[in-house]
Amino acid sequence: MKRIYVVGTADTKGEELAFLADAVTAAGAAVARVDVGTRGALVPVDIAAKEVASHHPQGTSAVLVTNDRGTAVAAMGEAFARFIESRDDVAGIIGIGGGGGTSIITSGMRRLSLGVPKIMVSTLASGDVAPYVDVSDIIMMPSVTDMAGLNRLSRVVLHNAAQAIAGMARTPAPAASGKPALGLTMFGVTTTCVTAIAEELRADYDCMVFHATGTGGRSMEKLADSGLISGVIDITTTEVCDLLFGGVLAATEDRFGAIARTKLPYVGSVGALDMVNFWAPETIPEKYRDRLFYRHNPNVTLMRTTAEECRAIGEWIGGRLNACEGLLRFLIPEKGVSALDIEGGAFFDPEANRALFEAIEATLKPAPNRRIQRLPLHINDPEFARAAVAAFREIAS
Known part of the structure; x- marks a missing residue:
């Protein structure tokens, strides 16, 4: 009882x-x-x-x-x-x-x-x-x-x-019925992509979108550990940037841990890995004062990640994903990772992106269950969203 x-x-x-x-x-x-x-x-x-x-x-x-x-x-x-x-x-x-x-x-x-x-x-x-x-x-x-x-x-x-x-x-809540639940991560600068993915999958899945603010990623992985979602489309992995470089919306060291533990079908990407988040400009650590910033709003300031930082981010993510034994696809949008990282945009930096992409490819060990796919697209291109949907449908089936 x-x-x-x-x-x-x-x-x-x-x-x-x-x-x-x-x-x-x-x-x-x-x-x-x-x-x-x-x-x-x-x-x-x-x-x-x-x-x-x-x-x-x-x-x-x-x-x-x-x-x-x-x-x-x-x-x-x-x-x-x-x-x-x-x-x-x-x-x-x-x-x-x-x-x-x-x-x-x-x-x-x-x-x-x-x-x-x-x-x-x-x-x-x-x-x-x-x-x-x-x-x-x-x-x-x-x-x-x-x-x-x-x-x-x-x-x-x-x-x-x-x-x-x-x-x-x-009087507990009724047991979930009908469509399986799907976790997705989104930031303002990846909204176009994630919204398109959710719209495409909503007929078959209960799409639960999490704001990638540190707590958002942890909430999604808590659901994964609790057995309350059936798969993850992790387009926006930006919380890793804040973890590694002192931002205010940081993941924990256990980011991707639930994916490894549960072996859920997983599609990941590099959304918003071009930025570290700080609050108002006066809160930014002194060591970063000469960096490239974008004022998102009066209370949030974004710092562009450098090639060296992107290399470290890529190696960290690749190392964590190596522990995942479930079906995994990782998509790389070669033309930009956020709404700011686009030709003519405030954070457009092909060299930094190249370091990021190469580090992920070099670190993530090839395996039958894990596959990296490069796409000559921007992360917010409709074709990229369709590719993410296709990748998820492939592994979820």
Whole structure:
């Protein structure tokens, strides 16, 4: 039987944890009370902190036998993430916490598949929650008051949270049906291409377009890891530029990792690899001050990548794609990689592009499942979009 996991630090938030679990039970849901505290529980729980801590790679002692609170919180976060991944009865998860509890519990929430209901009632929920949510679908709910004993307001907040998680778990979203889902990456400077691809494939696929802003690429790969998409057309790989050269819309080192892990059919390209993104001009690092820039808007400034940088980008991408054992096609538009990289455009630089293309070809090891195709086209030419569609249909079939 699936249960709602009610999670908190029973050593410091025991009263609130018990109240929340009772409220979820009263709403008609089965619950599992989970303690992620690092000292003794003050209320009864179903899953003790010691059991959670045993999932740490170095065992229980790495979590519970330490006098340093920061170390214990970090270790419990890792243990809880591994613990929750091991469960097959999670109908939803709701957590309560301050700084430490929020860090621990959201570490586990982020490991769960998208679509599994997740609510975090937190004292931190009205601030910058990006480190806790990342690319997951966690709902951050402000506790308003600190959790230092129940009061008339905290009871209302916890009651509402209990009703929300119980309702979501009781009436889950209908299972996806019909067309398989397809992930695509797009930037403003590749919109023409990606829009044309999506229009061509929409009759057969549920096309999900992700803005290549760092979080966009990670969101798409999270869906891939969660088994929620059936293929990827990764036209816009620009996040790699920001990763390697300090831009503000960066991928992580795990870019393309989900493609390797899932072996999904994949068509990639070099969209917007001609640019690194920064905010307003005054935010640009001093070492780049003499470079070629394009002011996209008052808050976003683009820097043209050099031939040397393009070579490093190409080698990085090729190296990552070598780990992909699924069917893979990589298309190279010889006449330009973005709307700015076109003859007469602000970023037109055939020499830099040549370094990029040659580095990818030299690094990506030939294999029956992997193929590079050069096309005498610009990335936004209609013929390029049609070639990408044809490549995907070939490998998806």
